[in-house]
Amino acid sequence: MKRELIAAGLLLWAAAGPAGAVGSLVDVTVYDQTERRTLPVHRHEGRHYVVGKPGNEYQIRVRNRTGGDILSVVSVDGVNAVSGETAAWNQTGYVLGSHQGFAVMGWRKSLERVAAFFFTEHQNSYATRTGRPDNVGVIGVAVFRKKPDPEARIDQSPPRAEPPAPGAREDSPYPEPAGSGLAEGNASRAGDSASDRLHAPSPQTAKKSSSLGTGHGRSQASRVTYASFERATPGPEEVVAIHYDTYSNLVAMGVIRGPRIASPFPGQFVPDPR
Numbered sequence: 001m002k003r004e005l006i007a008a009g010l011l012l013w014a015a016a017g018p019a020g021a022v023g024s025l026v027d028v029t030v031y032d033q034t035e036r037r038t039l040p041v042h043r044h045e046g047r048h049y050v051v052g053k054p055g056n057e058y059q060i061r062v063r064n065r066t067g068g069d070i071l072s073v074v075s076v077d078g079v080n081a082v083s084g085e086t087a088a089w090n091q092t093g094y095v096l097g098s099h100q101g102f103a104v105m106g107w108r109k110s111l112e113r114v115a116a117f118f119f120t121e122h123q124n125s126y127a128t129r130t131g132r133p134d135n136v137g138v139i140g141v142a143v144f145r146k147k148p149d150p151e152a153r154i155d156q157s158p159p160r161a162e163p164p165a166p167g168a169r170e171d172s173p174y175p176e177p178a179g180s181g182l183a184e185g186n187a188s189r190a191g192d193s194a195s196d197r198l199h200a201p202s203p204q205t206a207k208k209s210s211s212l213g214t215g216h217g218r219s220q221a222s223r224v225t226y227a228s229f230e231r232a233t234p235g236p237e238e239v240v241a242i243h244y245d246t247y248s249n250l251v252a253m254g255v256i257r258g259p260r261i262a263s264p265f266p267g268q269f270v271p272d273p274r
Contacts, residue, residue, distance in 0.1 A: 022048050023240045025143045026062050026072060026096075030242060031103065033057040033116075041242070044255040051256070052119035052212050052244045059117065060139055062094070063101030069146040071095050071229050073236070074104050076117065076214050077127035078135025082108040086132060089142050089236055095227045105222050116217030119244070125213025136213040138243045142236035146229060212245045 020038045021027035030039045034056035042049045052058070060081075062072050072094050073080070075087035081104055082092050094102055106114030107126065122128060125136050251258040 020050075021063075022242055023065075023141070023143075023238060025066055025070065025145075025238045026064055026141060026240065027101075028139075028141050028240045028242065029061045030139065030244070031059040031061050033059055033105070042250065042255050044253075047243055048241065049243045049245070049250055049255045051247045051250060054119050054121065054212065054246070057116050057118045057217060060104040060141070061101060062096065062104065062141055064096040064099055066145070067098050069095060069097055069229065071144040071146070071231065073142040073144070075140040075142075076107075077125055077137065078132060079127050079130070081106075084130075087140065093142070094224070095229050105220055107216055108222075108224075109219070111225065112221060112223050113219050114222045116220050118215045118217045119212055120215035122211050122213045124215055126216040128213060129216070137245055138241055140242075141240040143238040143240070144229075144231040144233065144236055147232040211249060 020041045021029050022041060030050045031037070032039055032053070034053075038061075039050040039052075039058075042051075060074060060076070062074070064070050064072075073087075073089060073091055074093055075081060078087050079085070080087045080091050080093075082094070084107065085091055094104065096102060104114075104117075106116040108114055122133070122136055125133070127133060127136050245253075247256065250256045
């Protein structure tokens with residue numbers, strides 16, 4: 001069982017999913033802190049995209065939609081937002097209670113502070129500056145449910161006869177005493193054994209000319225504490241991915257339809273009206 005982070009001062013949102021949210025077990029939104037608005041999501045060829053503006057600080061807001069505790073492992077540009085490791089599913093993350101939400105405002109520096117996320121040029125991103133430029137331009141949240149606590153059961157087996165008294169004959173009617181070995185399945189399962197450590201999936205083909213990434217910004221207060229959390233499954237039950245880039249790049253990719261530009265000379269002669 002690993003120690004994960006549990007957020008203090010959790011944000012509470014309405015039961016209905018907020019606009020721009022992605023996910024089923026969780027609602028994930030990207031909130032532009034500079035402009036004070038949730039960024040709209042554009043869907044294209046099975047992926048989700050948001051438009052980022054260079055220089056603007058942003059938050060990743062995660063809301064638990066389930067009735068139990070979950071663990072959300074958050075990655076930005078292929079880097080774990082808590083530990084700074086190259087992101088993988090078996091790493092640390094944030095524990096959220098039933099229907100609770102939390103704003104991940106930056107790279108975790110301590111239990112009290114983060115370095116703010118902000119949109120910046122690809123070469124200035126934290127991932128690129130730490131030698132990991134290949135996955136710049138995507139936000140990820142891997143979601144795990146908590147392993148249920150074992151149920152208490154009443155022993156309904158018939159009472160066992162008393163063992164023979166000292167000096168009893170070998171043909172005594174009393175049965176042999178039960179063995180003292182451990183019953184199968186009694187040993188607790190290690191939550192993070194080597195066999196459970198799954199690597200992150202192969203990254204989707206990235207647009208190499210992407211010009212927007214996430215920087216390592218100013219220090220901000222964001223207090224969390226440690227909590228014990230045992231995952232119900234070795235791999236996540238849901239992975240949310242939100243790609244981001246500049247408006248012009250998303251238009252060039254066909255994610256966003258650009259503005260219609262009227263032509264002053266579309267034809268040669270005057271046609272009849274319909």
